[in-house]
Amino acid sequence: MKDIFRGELVRLTVESPETIAKAQARWFRDSELLRLAESDPAYMWSEKNRKEWVEKQDGQDAKNFRFCIRTLSDDKLIGEVSIHPQWVDADAWVGIGLGERDYWGRGYGTDAMRLILQYGFVELNLHRISLGLHSYNERALKSYEKAGFKVEGVMRQDTFREGRRTDGIYMGILRDEWLTMQGETA
């Protein structure tokens, strides 16, 4: 069987809370990253806070599947991706972020997203996978479309930043759509 944690540019790993906390505490001093990825006010949490957060998340076994993203070329930790199943409806929310700016817009995130979709559909056996993004995050929109997501709607003016109201975009991919894509690329 193939290695489902290995893509073309990256692989998914699970790392110790210390490693993740250290990376996050550094990444989260980049307000642009936070404003792209989050809706809460950008804020720089301490390494200790992040470690406790990771431990809490990892303690909720079947609710959160969190992975680190490492490059295949030099094994560098560049970001994180996670999937949160809603088991009753076989649906899940995914979130992804590349803390290392040098890797933005170069296909690393898309590759990691493809891996998490594969994990969701062939390992967690989900029916569909969902995500949300800020409408001003055009790079993310392109990446998600490339990975197979379709826009399912827009929540109007759900974010207030720099004195402006902006929209939230919601996307989804169904198991059948993903399977069809695999047939096309195989």
Place this chain on the structure above:
Amino acid sequence: MLNIQTQLFEGQDVRLGPIDHEAHPDIESKWTHDAEFMRLMERKPVRPLSPAQVKKEYESIEKRMDEERNLFYFTIRAREDDRLIGKALVQWIDWTNGNGWIQLGIGAAEDRRRGLGSQVMRLLLHFAFAETNLHRVTAMVPEYNEAAIHLLRKFGFTEEVRRREGADRDGRRWDTLTFGLLRSEWVERVKSQE
């Protein structure tokens, strides 16, 4: 002119009230045994609760309100005798962005289809926009809940997101819909009705 005389919690036949930890658990326990109500009110699997379990739930709701400060939970009362007939809430309030999620339900079958839901919605929106000052409110509803969709449309909500096949019930998939109403839309609507 600033009008603080208008009672926020009083409707024509209904009013909003606090939880009564003594009287309400028995009533709500009965509702949780009504599968039809529960499947329309909740997305999670229906699970009847004993009065003791309901009591615990009330305590945890009030704890959440106290600690997280992003939830307002109301009981709905019949004005004639103050009896409990349902619940209404604004939850997951995102204060930074001015967004909140609303939900309401009339528990007893004999109180449904009497227009009480509309009266509650009017109070709930007034509270959300004029008291908590939200910029928008959101409601999530599966496509099989036609009564809820009808009520939301009647109050000017727009269908914003249709998550395809987002719910699994009775052996088939259903879309789940997200409806949104902006404060400006609510203000226009209220003005036009005055």
